[in-house]
Amino acid sequence: MASGLVLERRGESLWLRLDRPEKLNAINVELRDALWEALTLVRDDRTLRVVVFEGAGERAFSAGADISEFGTAPSLLAARDARLRRDLWGLLGALDLPLVAALRGIVFGAGLELALACDLRVATADALLALPEVGLGYIPSAGGTQLLPRRLPAGEAARMILTGDPMDAARAHELGLVHAVVSAAELEEVAGAWAARLAAFDPLVLGLTKRAVHRGGELPLSEGMALERRLAAVAQATARSGGA
Amino acid sequence: MSDGTTPRVVRLSLEGHVATMALDPPGGRFGRATLEAIDRACASLADDRDDVHVVVVEPAGADLGLGWDGELPAGREGVGAFQALAALPQPIVCAVRGRALSAGLELALACDVRVAERGAVLALPDVAEGRVPSGGGTQRLPRAVGVSQALRLLLTAEAVDADEALRIGLVSEVAPAGGAAEAAQSVARRIAARGPVAIRFAKEAVSRGIELPLSHGLRLEHDLTVLLQATADREEGVRAFLERRPPRFEGR
Numbered sequence: 001m002a003s004g005l006v007l008e009r010r011g012e013s014l015w016l017r018l019d020r021p022e023k024l025n026a027i028n029v030e031l032r033d034a035l036w037e038a039l040t041l042v043r044d045d046r047t048l049r050v051v052v053f054e055g056a057g058e059r060a061f062s063a064g065a066d067i068s069e070f071g072t073a074p075s076l077l078a079a080r081d082a083r084l085r086r087d088l089w090g091l092l093g094a095l096d097l098p099l100v101a102a103l104r105g106i107v108f109g110a111g112l113e114l115a116l117a118c119d120l121r122v123a124t125a126d127a128l129l130a131l132p133e134v135g136l137g138y139i140p141s142a143g144g145t146q147l148l149p150r151r152l153p154a155g156e157a158a159r160m161i162l163t164g165d166p167m168d169a170a171r172a173h174e175l176g177l178v179h180a181v182v183s184a185a186e187l188e189e190v191a192g193a194w195a196a197r198l199a200a201f202d203p204l205v206l207g208l209t210k211r212a213v214h215r216g217g218e219l220p221l222s223e224g225m226a227l228e229r230r231l232a233a234v235a236q237a238t239a240r241s242g243g244a
Numbered sequence: 245m246s247d248g249t250t251p252r253v254v255r256l257s258l259e260g261h262v263a264t265m266a267l268d269p270p271g272g273r274f275g276r277a278t279l280e281a282i283d284r285a286c287a288s289l290a291d292d293r294d295d296v297h298v299v300v301v302e303p304a305g306a307d308l309g310l311g312w313d314g315e316l317p318a319g320r321e322g323v324g325a326f327q328a329l330a331a332l333p334q335p336i337v338c339a340v341r342g343r344a345l346s347a348g349l350e351l352a353l354a355c356d357v358r359v360a361e362r363g364a365v366l367a368l369p370d371v372a373e374g375r376v377p378s379g380g381g382t383q384r385l386p387r388a389v390g391v392s393q394a395l396r397l398l399l400t401a402e403a404v405d406a407d408e409a410l411r412i413g414l415v416s417e418v419a420p421a422g423g424a425a426e427a428a429q430s431v432a433r434r435i436a437a438r439g440p441v442a443i444r445f446a447k448e449a450v451s452r453g454i455e456l457p458l459s460h461g462l463r464l465e466h467d468l469t470v471l472l473q474a475t476a477d478r479e480e481g482v483r484a485f486l487e488r489r490p491p492r493f494e495g496r
Contacts (some may be wrong), residue, residue, distance in 0.1 A: 020357065025488075034469070057474065059259070059468060065484055067486060068486060075476060076470065076473055079473065080466075080470050084466075090459075090462070091284060091463070093458075098344070133442070134435075134438035134446055134490070135437070135439070135445075136473045136478070137438075137439030137472070137475065137478040137479075137481025137491065137493060138439065138471060138473070138478045139446045139468060140465070141466065143462055145449035145453055145461075145465045146453045146458060146461040146465055147458075149450050149453070149454050150454070150458070153388055153412070153413025153414065154356075154387050154388045154454070155356065155357050155358050155388055155415065155416055156413050157450065158357050158447075160444055162356065162358075162435045162438070163431060163435050163436075163438070163488055164378065174411065175413050185485060201313040206490050217458075220460055
């Protein structure tokens, strides 16, 4: 597909495949826009239960932003404006349905940031996770400086962000950053099994649970507890009235 | 960078863009003189030192630190000096050698990245001595390793070795015995090879962002990104990447 993104509906799951294998699935403006379009569809499609992200080819989930396009925005203001108007990463964070990342090989920069925006991550044993931006004179800008320290021990997040050095799958698994490490042959099967399991649960309950964790994590505990009670009551009331 | 007035307990040296702060508190215990010297060293490393890109904190002797000097008034210990360290704009890498107990570990926790060597022992044994940790341990340890592991270390006063520290994410690397300082220097040199403005902004985005609600943290990251887009370093970094050569950053 010309946009570099392949959408495949499998039952109640949507598989989004970053499909620029010759560019290690680097995310260019076109792919970014395609992701935006796809995720607005996801947001509005009530029949979808799970989204799985994967990368085409054997070598990479994604090498990150497509550097060859850097500096092509007409002006600083235009670049900033475009980002604020089409806030892809904000949209990802606002989705209520569970997001799964199937990671292999190179998972760098915006590729890792996309995976961090997901709820579950499975990786092949050869996966390498990195935020190499400081080596190019800038910083992760799709949530990496915020999400990685919220998913890893502080020192390990700082090491990755400040050195740009990669973390291998085994270490990422030890620290809980990825939830399973599998062989390349098993990757799709494991991600698919998770997707099937998630799709079998009440989507309202999953969505409210996810919201409780994400929003509650930003609140003082007492307010988080109150939020949890409210969301649990919503789920119960909906169940009593015969579903969403 | 040694100017003769720096007290012996804290020695600052500069190699390339990496400043090293070698600490030698008398008896391994942090007292007033040592804390004041750390404070002064931090002041000399703060904003006006654009040539210092990364700071390494390491013990001059066998141990990073054994605790507080008993003469300090209880509860009023190292917060100021350790806070000055944590607040440095440069990334800080700490070499954990020998024992890092109480104030010694709290010093390490004020740094951004920690590397240990085999034989290192890390603990916050303050409760066993009838005191609440007061160098930031109750705040920085949970933020470093999560509440569960932090409570175990804080309440049991139990020590962990280098491998266990690695497993729980308290340190990022375990070097062979005697190798912590070199391992810390190696991490520091790798950071110093990156964009100097970017690494300061990255530290700011991480350390301020984690204190903010996520949406505000993301906005901070975004604003710093836009600021970086106007730097010559970013232009050079991208060009060097495309030309497959090492970048020549100038810090502007």
